[in-house]
Amino acid sequence: MIALVDCNNFYVSCERLFHPGAFHRPVVVLSNNDGCVISRSDEAKTLGIRMGAPAFFMEDMLRSHDVAVFSSNYTLYGSLSQRVMQVLSSFAPEMEVYSIDEAFLDLSGHAAPGRLAAAIRGGVLQDVGIPVSVGVAPTKTLAKMANRYVKKSKLPEGFLVLDSPAATAAVLAATQVEDIWGIGSQYAAMLHERGFHSALDLSRAPDDFARRELTVQGLRLVHELRGIPSIGLEETAPPKKAVCVARSFGQLLTEKDDIREALANYAAAAAQKLRAQGSRATVIQVFVQTNNFRGQDAQYHRSINLRLPVPASSTRELIHHALQALDRIFKPGYNYKKTGIIAMDLVPDSQVQENLFASTDHDKEKKLMQALDGISRHFAGKPVLRFAVQGGNKKWALRQERLSPCYTTRLHDVIKAKTD
DNA sequence: TCTGGGGTCCTAGGACCC
DNA sequence: TCTGGGGTCCTAGGACCC
Numbered sequence: 001m002i003a004l005v006d007c008n009n010f011y012v013s014c015e016r017l018f019h020p021g022a023f024h025r026p027v028v029v030l031s032n033n034d035g036c037v038i039s040r041s042d043e044a045k046t047l048g049i050r051m052g053a054p055a056f057f058m059e060d061m062l063r064s065h066d067v068a069v070f071s072s073n074y075t076l077y078g079s080l081s082q083r084v085m086q087v088l089s090s091f092a093p094e095m096e097v098y099s100i101d102e103a104f105l106d107l108s109g110h111a112a113p114g115r116l117a118a119a120i121r122g123g124v125l126q127d128v129g130i131p132v133s134v135g136v137a138p139t140k141t142l143a144k145m146a147n148r149y150v151k152k153s154k155l156p157e158g159f160l161v162l163d164s165p166a167a168t169a170a171v172l173a174a175t176q177v178e179d180i181w182g183i184g185s186q187y188a189a190m191l192h193e194r195g196f197h198s199a200l201d202l203s204r205a206p207d208d209f210a211r212r213e214l215t216v217q218g219l220r221l222v223h224e225l226r227g228i229p230s231i232g233l234e235e236t237a238p239p240k241k242a243v244c245v246a247r248s249f250g251q252l253l254t255e256k257d258d259i260r261e262a263l264a265n266y267a268a269a270a271a272q273k274l275r276a277q278g279s280r281a282t283v284i285q286v287f288v289q290t291n292n293f294r295g296q297d298a299q300y301h302r303s304i305n306l307r308l309p310v311p312a313s314s315t316r317e318l319i320h321h322a323l324q325a326l327d328r329i330f331k332p333g334y335n336y337k338k339t340g341i342i343a344m345d346l347v348p349d350s351q352v353q354e355n356l357f358a359s360t361d362h363d364k365e366k367k368l369m370q371a372l373d374g375i376s377r378h379f380a381g382k383p384v385l386r387f388a389v390q391g392g393n394k395k396w397a398l399r400q401e402r403l404s405p406c407y408t409t410r411l412h413d414v415i416k417a418k419t420d
Numbered sequence: 421t422c423t424g425g426g427g428t429c430c431t432a433g434g435a436c437c438c
Numbered sequence: 439t440c441t442g443g444g445g446t447c448c449t450a451g452g453a454c455c456c
Contacts, residue, residue: 031442038438038442056440072442099438184436215448217436244444251439293441340443399440428455437446 001113001136001163002233003105004143005088005120008131008151010101011039014080015070017129018407018415026067030055033248033399034071071400079408083128091120096233104140106233117159134159137168140231141224144181145171145199172200172225182221187214199225239346240277245270246340249396252291253336259288260323262396263339264389267322270343271315272376275369280311280352281343284318286325291337300336302329305344311352314365315372318343319387 007013011029016022026043030036036054037044047065049058055069062069081100089095094106105120107113117134124132135147136159146160149171162168178188180199190213196202203225210222220230245266253259263286274281287303306325312318322341375385405413 033440033442035441052441054441059440102438182436186435215435217447240445242445246443248442291441338442342444426456428453430453431451433449435446435448438444 001107002143003136004147007101012041022068029070071403075406114161137162138227139224175199242344243273244342248338250399258395261391264319267318268315271318274313278349279346280313282311282345285342289338300334
């Protein structure tokens with residue numbers, strides 16, 4: 001049996017840990033730039049606040065219902081996520097960390113999965129303070145479904161075990177196709193049209209139909225619904241194939257210099273990510289975009305791929321190439337909303353083929369970056385040393401008007417229990 | 421008139437996930 | 439004034455190879 005453990009309203013739960021006043025009260029967490037709602041407490045859901053709803057549409061409503069609003073603080077959430085995963089790993093040696101707030105656990109060999117699920121829930125709550133729900137079933141897809149059922153039906157015990165055909169069929173029948181893991185809006189519309197409405201319907205679909213209309217992934221999915229394990233547990237995360245840093249600006253930008261500054265900073269962040277995972281980029285993609293939502297503005301979306309002379313992870317090189325790419329796609333006269341860089345075709349640092357004719361001294365470059373990373377580690381990962389082109393104007397900076405402190409990762413932000 | 425067979429690599433686009 | 443960011447996988451089609 002496989003368990004899917006999922007933190008309830010994870011970002012909201014993280015904020016509540018440090019703001020006891022936010023319990024028993026609607027709470028939402030906003031995306032970057034305080035743009036839209038990405039996490040809601042149960043009370044906020046009851047108020048009818050939708051996932052992804054733009055915050056500025058709802059300001060009056062948020063105020064009148066006394067909703068606690070937070071900017072997202074990924075440093076805090078990442079740190080608490082690590083603690084949750086640590087606790088989970090003590091329950092099952094074989095585990096896949098699926099996302100910041102979810103993990104699959106292999107429970108095979110346990111005689112009483114229900115008791116274990118209850119213990120997991122209690123353990124995480126006790127040790128970290130985050131409430132979780134647990135779904136247990138023979139396959140990952142069914143475990144996901146059981147988990148969703150626990151939350152949707154607000155089962156008071158917080159877990160559900162699908163260990164009989166009857167229990168499984170009941171949950172399958174109660175789940176619409178669009179709520180199945182792996183079925184998005186496009187497939188859902190097609191399935192309804194073809195007469196498949198519930199997960200139970202889909203579990204009875206012919207294999208060749210699933211293969212033809214939903215690709216091989218859909219075929220695996222249908223088998224999983226029937227209780228045949230077809231998606232394996234991935235214990236060690238495969239190395240990333242791409243690294244992307246892209247942000248909307250806090251305000252629209254028209255000046256190339258401002259966009260250069262933003263892009264230089266994103267390229268620096270991408271380079272740091274690459275070094276942290278020990279890989280280098282062979283190709284970079286750089287893009288610029290205007291704001292689609294502004295019908296009154298002329299629109300411009302453009303991206304370009306650049307093959308690097310030698311795979312690179314040095315901040316200096318990535319900034320250099322990114323800005324060259326920008327030169328080729330930037331056009332004056334637009335209100336720009338977003339830029340970004342994607343580092344692709346990543347190769348392990350150790351397997352890089354040097355270019356005999358390249359002008360860059362990679363030994364020197366590497367030492368420089370080691371020094372840079374060493375210094376930044378001293379300052380809790382903050383980029384205290386920067387390249388001049390990264391500037392300091394920050395016209396592009398994010399809006400984060402309701403950011404809570406980094407209670408668990410920055411010494412200065414640790415809560416004071418007592419002041420002198 | 422007839423016009424092979426088998427393969428790789430790359431790119432673009434579509435679909436999905438949290 | 440204000441609408442997120444970061445990923446993965448699959449397929450189809452074209453270019454190219456012997």
